[in-house]
Structures are given as structure tokens and as C-alpha cells.
Amino acid sequence: MTGSAEAKVRISDVDVIYPGALGASAVHALDGIDLAVRDGEFVSLIGPSGCGKSTLLRVLSDLAKPTEGSVVVAGDDPRRARLKRKVGFVFQDAALLEWRRILTNVALPLEIEGVPRGKRLARAQELIDLVGLSGFERQYPNQLSGGMRQRAAIARAMSTKPEVLLMDEPFGALDQITRDRLNLELLNLTQKNRMTVLFVTHSIREAVLLSDRVVVMTARPGRISEIIEVDLPRPRTLEVRETAAFAALANRGVHLLEMGSKT
Amino acid sequence: MRSASGAKGQPAPHRGAGTRRMLTWAKEALLPPVAVFILVVGLWEWGTHLFEVPVYVVPPPSRIWESLLFDGTAIFTHAGITFFEAFAGFVIGSALGIILGTAFAYSRFLARGLMPYVIAANTIPVVAIAPIIIIWFGHGIISKIAVTAFLSFFPLALNMMKGLQSYDRTVMDVFHVSAASGWQKFVKMRLPTSLPYVFVGLKLNVTFSVIGAIIAEFVQADRGLGFMIMTAYRTLNMPRLWAAMLVSALIGILFFGIIALIERLAIPWHSSMRSNQKP
Ligand SMILES: Nc1ncnc2c1ncn2[C@@H]1O[C@H](COP(=O)(O)OP(=O)(O)O)[C@@H](O)[C@H]1O
Numbered sequence: 161m162t163g164s165a166e167a168k169v170r171i172s173d174v175d176v177i178y179p180g181a182l183g184a185s186a187v188h189a190l191d192g193i194d195l196a197v198r199d200g201e202f203v204s205l206i207g208p209s210g211c212g213k214s215t216l217l218r219v220l221s222d223l224a225k226p227t228e229g230s231v232v233v234a235g236d237d238p239r240r241a242r243l244k245r246k247v248g249f250v251f252q253d254a255a256l257l258e259w260r261r262i263l264t265n266v267a268l269p270l271e272i273e274g275v276p277r278g279k280r281l282a283r284a285q286e287l288i289d290l291v292g293l294s295g296f297e298r299q300y301p302n303q304l305s306g307g308m309r310q311r312a313a314i315a316r317a318m319s320t321k322p323e324v325l326l327m328d329e330p331f332g333a334l335d336q337i338t339r340d341r342l343n344l345e346l347l348n349l350t351q352k353n354r355m356t357v358l359f360v361t362h363s364i365r366e367a368v369l370l371s372d373r374v375v376v377m378t379a380r381p382g383r384i385s386e387i388i389e390v391d392l393p394r395p396r397t398l399e400v401r402e403t404a405a406f407a408a409l410a411n412r413g414v415h416l417l418e419m420g421s422k423t
Numbered sequence: 424m425r426s427a428s429g430a431k432g433q434p435a436p437h438r439g440a441g442t443r444r445m446l447t448w449a450k451e452a453l454l455p456p457v458a459v460f461i462l463v464v465g466l467w468e469w470g471t472h473l474f475e476v477p478v479y480v481v482p483p484p485s486r487i488w489e490s491l492l493f494d495g496t497a498i499f500t501h502a503g504i505t506f507f508e509a510f511a512g513f514v515i516g517s518a519l520g521i522i523l524g525t526a527f528a529y530s531r532f533l534a535r536g537l538m539p540y541v542i543a544a545n546t547i548p549v550v551a552i553a554p555i556i557i558i559w560f561g562h563g564i565i566s567k568i569a570v571t572a573f574l575s576f577f578p579l580a581l582n583m584m585k586g587l588q589s590y591d592r593t594v595m596d597v598f599h600v601s602a603a604s605g606w607q608k609f610v611k612m613r614l615p616t617s618l619p620y621v622f623v624g625l626k627l628n629v630t631f632s633v634i635g636a637i638i639a640e641f642v643q644a645d646r647g648l649g650f651m652i653m654t655a656y657r658t659l660n661m662p663r664l665w666a667a668m669l670v671s672a673l674i675g676i677l678f679f680g681i682i683a684l685i686e687r688l689a690i691p692w693h694s695s696m697r698s699n700q701k702p
């Protein structure tokens with residue numbers, strides 16, 4: 161399990177320092193991050209805001225450059241991995257194009273890739289069915305609820321069959337019931353389709369429910385303080401949250417987060 | 424059977440409902456301005472007669488109407504020329520504005536270097552620049568088009584630049600992660616995002632270009648509404664002057680209507696286009 165060759169994502173001693181703009185001091189967003197994520201593993205990142213969770217995902221997707229250290233994503237550096245479309249990204253905001261229907265929104269990455277129209281629309285339809293949006297493919301984004309928009313964003317991110325899926329608080333803006341339902345569907349999705357996922361959340365319970373490992377971070381500078389192994393059996397359902405093992409893991413996470421925020 | 428589905432309280436998209444909506448629209452949107460029009464024209468006619476207002480101060484509507492009927496062909500020929508000048512200048516100026524606005528959005532150096540001068544040029548009153556442009560481009564229609572194009576240029580350059588810069592950062596990230604080229608980002612995202620801004624600029628230009636054409640005709644012309652207004656003024660033919668003025672307003676409204684219609688067709692997704700807000 162620890163063999164370095166099978167790591168899907170390898171982050172080695174990564175620092176990110178944002179230069180301060182006009183008199184403001186530089187921000188040490190990430191400091192000496194080391195993390196290897198196995199193929200097919202679901203890893204959550206949790207920590208106080210400003211601890212560099214988004215920055216880490218942005219480094220992996222070539223939206224930001226590390227100041228120090230090296231990153232390997234699916235066997236390539238982030239730029240190559242991005243150009244080979246090995247990375248999918250779901251943001252907190254669905255960021256759909258308001259002038260396109262759901263079907264063509266989901267097909268956008270394939271359209272950019274140059275996949276022929278018939279083929280990409282068929283694939284988009286498949287994904288729409290997969291995320292439970294069947295019947296809404298002809299709608300425009302503003303006709304959909306927040307939860308449905310986020311489903312469309314997930315379908316879009318999965319359209320190019322990325323090897324690594326990055327999710328930055330994808331359910332952060334949703335109500336609890338919608339969030340529960342989407343958690344369940346994400347569980348099913350990742351258990352059925354082998355995907356390597358890095359998932360940022362503020363909810364320790366969500367992290368424990370979904371993950372194989374939960375990475376707890378501290379802020380200023382952003383560091384990994386602890387990694388919780390979640391050894392709950394799979395396949396999981398929402399009911400796993402009522403078990404004693406789940407409660408113990410969640411409590412440990414809460415405790416670690418509190419310790420981190422005191423220093 | 425049709426009434427059964429209507430009875431469920433659902434606004435069924437039947438032809439009957441559509442016709443009814445048209446009727447409500449006619450009643451709510453059309454009736455008030457028409458009523459005001461009739462009232463104002465009536466009071467105006469009655470007032471000018473009652474207070475014996477001299478025709479050169481305010482001609483009664485009936486005299487203006489007579490003038491329109493009598494001079495109809497002449498007025499509409501001149502109006503056609505002015506409309507053509509305004510439209511041609513509008514198209515040329517807007518197109519140049521779009522090109523420069525795009526360059527500004529993509530090149531900081533160009534935007535920083537040229538923007539102060541473009542703003543300075545825009546503050547020149549059109550009455551001051553028109554004679555110069557006429558010297559350059561001659562006495563014909565070309566010089567009127569040039570004045571109009573000059574006026575149309577700035578609103579579009581500015582709005583095009585703003586529009587191209589107003590994209591959502593996260594949407595840009597989505598395109599970047601999808602390995603989109605710069606051209607794909609432009610065509611599939613920044614251009615569609617800019618359209619609502621472009622139409623703001625185009626609508627401003629409608630007004631500016633009619634004004635520009637008429638002012639250029641004031642300076643020097645032997646045809647067009649501006650020319651007609653000037654000659655009517657010199658001969659104190661006030662009903663004719665008023666008729667020409669009303670027709671020039673009509674041109675503006677017609678022109679604006681065309682652009683608004685194109686906007687409706689081009690960007691139906693834009694929130695300001697959704698007509699469910701009450702006026
Ligand atoms: N583009 C940027 N320029 C300067 N500072 C930034 C930038 N992005 C993030 N930061 C700073 O880096 C730190 C980490 O930010 P972020 O990765 O967004 O944290 P998180 O997602 O955990 O809340 C914060 O202090 C934030 O203010």
C-alpha cells in the first residue's frame with residue numbers, strides 16, 4: 161500500500177508563498193506539504209479557512225504554481241496532466257454558462273477537447289443520467305436549484321473521465337437535506353467508478369463519511385497537522401453515521417481541529 | 424377538454440392563453456401611452472386655438488399634420504438620407520469600437536497607453552469636431568457618416584472592454600482546467616459574457632448617431648433632416664420644422680426598436696431580458 165509507484169498524486173515538500181501586493185506582507189499559504197494519494201483513494205482536506213486547502217487543489221490543477229517542491233499528478237507534472245485532461249475540478253460555485261442548456265454545459269470540456277458533437281452529447285447525456293439530472297438536460301442553469309446546478313458541475317467535471325477529481329467545498333452552499341443526498345450519490349459514484357478524489361470540506365462528518373483518509377490542516381502557515389485513517393467498511397451508506405466507530409472518528413477530527421485553531 | 428387542464432390552475436401554454444396574454448399586454452403596456460398621446464394632442468390643439476398662440480411659437484398639431492401630408496415625400500426623402508447616414512456611421516463606429524475595445528481588454532499596454540487619449544477625444548463636443556471632419560471628408564454624405572462614426576466609437580470601445588473583462592473567475596478556471604485555448608475562451612466565454620455590455624453601448628449609439636447626423640447636416644448639407652430643419656428655421660416655416668423634428672424622433676425610436684429586437688434574439692438568457700418584472 162505504501163509503494164510510491166502506485167501513488168496517483170504525489171505532493172513533495174510543497175511551499176506556496178503569495179507575494180504581498182503593495183505593502184502587504186507575503187502570505188505563506190502552504191508550508192512543507194507532503195502527501196501521497198493512492199489510485200482510487202478518496203482523501204478529504206479539512207482545516208480552518210485560510211489554511212491553504214484551495215491553494216493545494218489549485219496547485220494540483222495548474223491554476224497556481226508551487227514556490228518550492230514538486231508535484232506529480234497521474235504521472236505528469238500538473239501542467240501536462242491538465243493538458244492531457246487527467247484532472248477534473250468541481251468548485252463551490254457551479255460556474256455554469258448561463259446561455260447554455262444543461263446538456264451542452266456538461267459537454268463543454270469535451271467540446272473544448274474537440275470530441276465530435278454526436279459523441280460528446282451522448283456522453284453528456286450518460287453523465288446527466290448518472291448524477292440524477294435526467295429530464296433537465298434541455299433546461300437553462302437559472303431554471304435549476306443550487307443542488308441541481310452542482311450536480312451538473314460534477315457531471316461536467318467527470319465528462320473527460322479524469323483520473324483525479326478535485327472538489328473544493330462542492331456542497332458548501334447547499335442546505336443540509338440536499339447535502340445529505342448529494343453525499344450519498346457521491347459515495348455511490350466513487351464506489352462504482354474508480355476515481356481518485358481530493359475533497360475539501362468544512363464538515364468533519366462529511367469528510368469521515370466519504371473518505372479513506374482525512375487530512376487535517378492548520379493555518380498560517382498552512383501545514384498538515386494530522387491524517388486520520390477512516391477504516392469504516394465500504395460500501396457505505398448514510399447510516400454509517402450512526403455507528404460508534406463513525407462517532408469516534410468524527411470526535412477525533414473535531415478535537416484535532418480545535419487544537420489547531422487554538423495555536 | 425382543454426378547459427379541464429386550465430382549471431387545474433396551471434398556466435397551460437395554449438393558444439387561448441397566448442392570445443389572452445397579448446390582450447393583457449396591449450391593455451397594460453399600450454393603453455397608457457396611447458391615452459396620454461390622445462390627451463396631449465387634444466389639449467395642445469385646443470390650447471393653441473383657445474389662447475391664440477402664434478404658429479411660429481407653437482403650431483397646433485393639425486398644422487404639423489398638414490405639413491406632414493403636404494411635404495410628406497420631401498420629409499421622408501430627407502429622413503431616409505439622415506437615417507442612412509446615422510445607420511452607416513453607427514455600424515462603422517460600433518465595429519471600430521468593438522475592435523479597439525477587444526484590443527484594450529487583451530492588452531494592458533494598449534489600454535493604458537491609448538485610453539487617456541480616447542477619453543480626451545470623447546470629451547470634444549460634436550459641434551466642434553463636425554466642421555473639421557467636414558473639411559476632411561468633403562460636403563457629401565461621407566462626412567456625415569464620419570461624424571456619426573466618431574460619436575459611436577467611444578461607447579462601444581468602453582463597453583466592449585468592460586464586457587470582455589466581466590467574466591466569472593471560476594468559469595475562467597473551468598476553462599483553464601479543461602485546457603481551453605485563448606481563442607476558445609474568447610469565443611465560448613468572454614464574447615457571450617460581453618454581449619449585454621455591447622448592447623448597452625449599441626443602444627447609446629442609436630441616440631448619438633441620429634444626433635450626430637443631424638448636427639453634421641446643420642454645419643453643412645444640401646439634404647437630410649438637419650438641412651430641412653435649418654431651411655425651415657430660416658424661412659420661419661414652423662409647422663414644417665416641427666414635422667421634421669417629430670420625424671427625427673421617429674427615426675430614433677425605429678432604430679432603437681431594431682436594436683432592442685436584435686438584443687432580445689441574441690441574449691435571451693440575460694436577466695434584464697426576462698420580461699416577468701413589472702414596469
Ligand atoms: N491569489 C492570492 N493572492 C494572495 N493571497 C492569496 C491568494 N489566494 C489565497 N491567498 C491567501 O492564501 C491563504 C490560503 O488561502 P486558501 O488556499 O484559499 O485557503 P482555504 O481554501 O483553506 O480557505 C489565505 O491566507 C489567503 O488569503
Ligand SMILES: [Mg+2]
Pocket residue numbers: 213214215328
Ligand atoms: Mg477555500
